[in-house]
Amino acid sequence: MPYTVPIGPYHPALDEPYKVTVTCGGERVQDIRVDVGFSFRGIELLAQRRNWVEAVTLIERVCGICSNVHAVTFCTAAEAIAGIEVPPRARYIRTIMYELERMHSHLLWAGAAAECVGFQTLYMETFALRERVMDLLEAIAGNRVHYGMNRIGGVNRDIGDPERVAAEVEAIGAAVERSLVPPFLHDRSVINRTAGVGRLTQDQAIEWGVVGPVARASGLAIDLRRDYPHAAYGDLDFRIVTREDGDVRARVVVRALEFLESVRLIREAVRRMPAGPLRAFEGAPVIPPGEATARSEAPRGEVFYYVASDGGQSPARVKIRTPSFVNIPALEAMCFGQQLSDMTLIQASVDPCMSCTDR
Amino acid sequence: MPATDVTLSRADLVSRLGGIPGSAEVDVRPDGLWMSAPAVDVPAMGRAMTDLGFRLCTMTGLAAGDGETTVIYHWVRADDAVHVKATTRGGALPSLAATVRPASWIEREIHDFFGATFTGHPNLAPLLRPAALKEGFFRDATDPAPPAGK
Numbered sequence: 001m002p003y004t005v006p007i008g009p010y011h012p013a014l015d016e017p018y019k020v021t022v023t024c025g026g027e028r029v030q031d032i033r034v035d036v037g038f039s040f041r042g043i044e045l046l047a048q049r050r051n052w053v054e055a056v057t058l059i060e061r062v063c064g065i066c067s068n069v070h071a072v073t074f075c076t077a078a079e080a081i082a083g084i085e086v087p088p089r090a091r092y093i094r095t096i097m098y099e100l101e102r103m104h105s106h107l108l109w110a111g112a113a114a115e116c117v118g119f120q121t122l123y124m125e126t127f128a129l130r131e132r133v134m135d136l137l138e139a140i141a142g143n144r145v146h147y148g149m150n151r152i153g154g155v156n157r158d159i160g161d162p163e164r165v166a167a168e169v170e171a172i173g174a175a176v177e178r179s180l181v182p183p184f185l186h187d188r189s190v191i192n193r194t195a196g197v198g199r200l201t202q203d204q205a206i207e208w209g210v211v212g213p214v215a216r217a218s219g220l221a222i223d224l225r226r227d228y229p230h231a232a233y234g235d236l237d238f239r240i241v242t243r244e245d246g247d248v249r250a251r252v253v254v255r256a257l258e259f260l261e262s263v264r265l266i267r268e269a270v271r272r273m274p275a276g277p278l279r280a281f282e283g284a285p286v287i288p289p290g291e292a293t294a295r296s297e298a299p300r301g302e303v304f305y306y307v308a309s310d311g312g313q314s315p316a317r318v319k320i321r322t323p324s325f326v327n328i329p330a331l332e333a334m335c336f337g338q339q340l341s342d343m344t345l346i347q348a349s350v351d352p353c354m355s356c357t358d359r
Numbered sequence: 360m361p362a363t364d365v366t367l368s369r370a371d372l373v374s375r376l377g378g379i380p381g382s383a384e385v386d387v388r389p390d391g392l393w394m395s396a397p398a399v400d401v402p403a404m405g406r407a408m409t410d411l412g413f414r415l416c417t418m419t420g421l422a423a424g425d426g427e428t429t430v431i432y433h434w435v436r437a438d439d440a441v442h443v444k445a446t447t448r449g450g451a452l453p454s455l456a457a458t459v460r461p462a463s464w465i466e467r468e469i470h471d472f473f474g475a476t477f478t479g480h481p482n483l484a485p486l487l488r489p490a491a492l493k494e495g496f497f498r499d500a501t502d503p504a505p506p507a508g509k
Contacts, residue, residue, distance in 0.1 A: 036486065037487040045497055080389065206414075329463065
């Protein structure tokens with residue numbers, strides 16, 4: 001006879017609140033229901049009560065992991081309405097911040113995944129390396145989490161010593177390649193724990209509309225860094241990473257290889273970064289009446305913003321669609337027929353962000 | 360898997376959009392094609408966009424007059440995007456959830472925020488709305504009635 005197991009909202013594997021109600025027959029999962037909204041803050045509504053400068057600060061707080069991508073995507077939509085052209089150096093700084101953010105996000109996820117498979121030393125090794133990325137972000141921005149780098153029309157501050165950033169990123173990349181990639185890709189216990197688990201076929205990935213590493217691990221070659229070049233990605237030689245298997249192992253492999261691609265992109269961006277101004281104008285922005293959308297490739301996939309202005313001091317409407325909002329529902333397909341004991345690992349493999357989802 | 364006609368030109372795409380019942384003139388902008396079509400046939404639009412290889416990125420709710428809601432359907436495909444503006448009739452639009460899975464959560468969210476109903480949705484239960492707030496609380500908060508006598 002089927003029985004149900006509630007997991008969350010105080011989740012055993014993840015630090016953010018959401019609830020998964022699992023229906024099982026024996027040890028096999030027959031159905032799941034996901035409940036979200038425990039971290040709802042009404043940021044879209046609050047943004048309509050802040051001026052355009054304050055709104056950037058607020059929107060950066062949609063997420064504590066991919067904060068930069070939210071600020072940039074909002075600014076990009078506002079810049080599109082106002083016809084503001086961002087200076088080339090600012091576009092490169094945004095790109096470097098995008099990729100540093102991806103590095104620390106993927107390492108955070110890898111650490112959580114290592115803990116889920118019971119590989120504690122790998123978890124500690126991963127977090128030690130992530131700390132070096134956080135130090136780098138702090139050295140650039142003065143903050144570990146919310147960097148305050150972006151403003152409408154460009155960036156607030158320069159990267160003072162880009163060569164030093166490139167050298168440290170290179171060193172972190174080498175350490176990841178030496179210490180993390182081999183166990184994540186080749187360790188037998190990791191493979192046994194992840195291969196064939198939580199599979200999402202390519203057809204299912206299309207059906208559920210998943211994005212980011214989850215989509216790419218199911219064979220969908222979609223990545224806005226290539227498909228919809230934003231910031232300075234159009235100038236860089238970006239190489240998309242995909243895998244066909246669609247299981248937890250494929251999601252591990254995609255993120256590991258994407259980390260190394262981020263290292264390469266930062267190196268190239270530093271080499272190509274032109275001199276020049278950091279912003280298109282000084283002072284508060286004036287955003288005329290209009291509407292525009294913007295998309296960026298966040299660590300978890302496509303972020304989408306719709307922004308409308310009535311010409312006033314505040315946005316008239318801000319709509320935010322985060323990648324977790326479309327990736328989390330696909331857990332239903334990934335979990336069907338799986339072992340109950342694999343539920344936490346499958347959920348973690350999506351890298352769900354409730355802060356983003358609930359906003 | 361939907362057929363993806365990646366070779367479709369912008370002119371062909373505009374023409375295909377014009378074939379959707381209830382469609383309207385298409386506005387070409389830097390961030391894609393925009394079509395303001397209040398009475399668009401939503402299920403037909405869903406079928407057409409899916410057949411063209413577009414993915415439903417999300418939907419945006421906007422408070423319209425008389426308690427109605429403008430819903431923008433944002434469809435994306437690589438570097439292209441199509442944004443279709445429909446408006447609820449009697450507070451409702453047909454649901455896409457049965458055929459376009461990513462529509463399910465966003466329709467629930469718009470129901471939470473703006474009170475719009477999506478006819479045929481299998482489970483239009485609250486998604487993000489705190490229990491203490493009523494459906495449509497975005498509408499109340501963004502479009503307050505002026506205080507009496509002022």
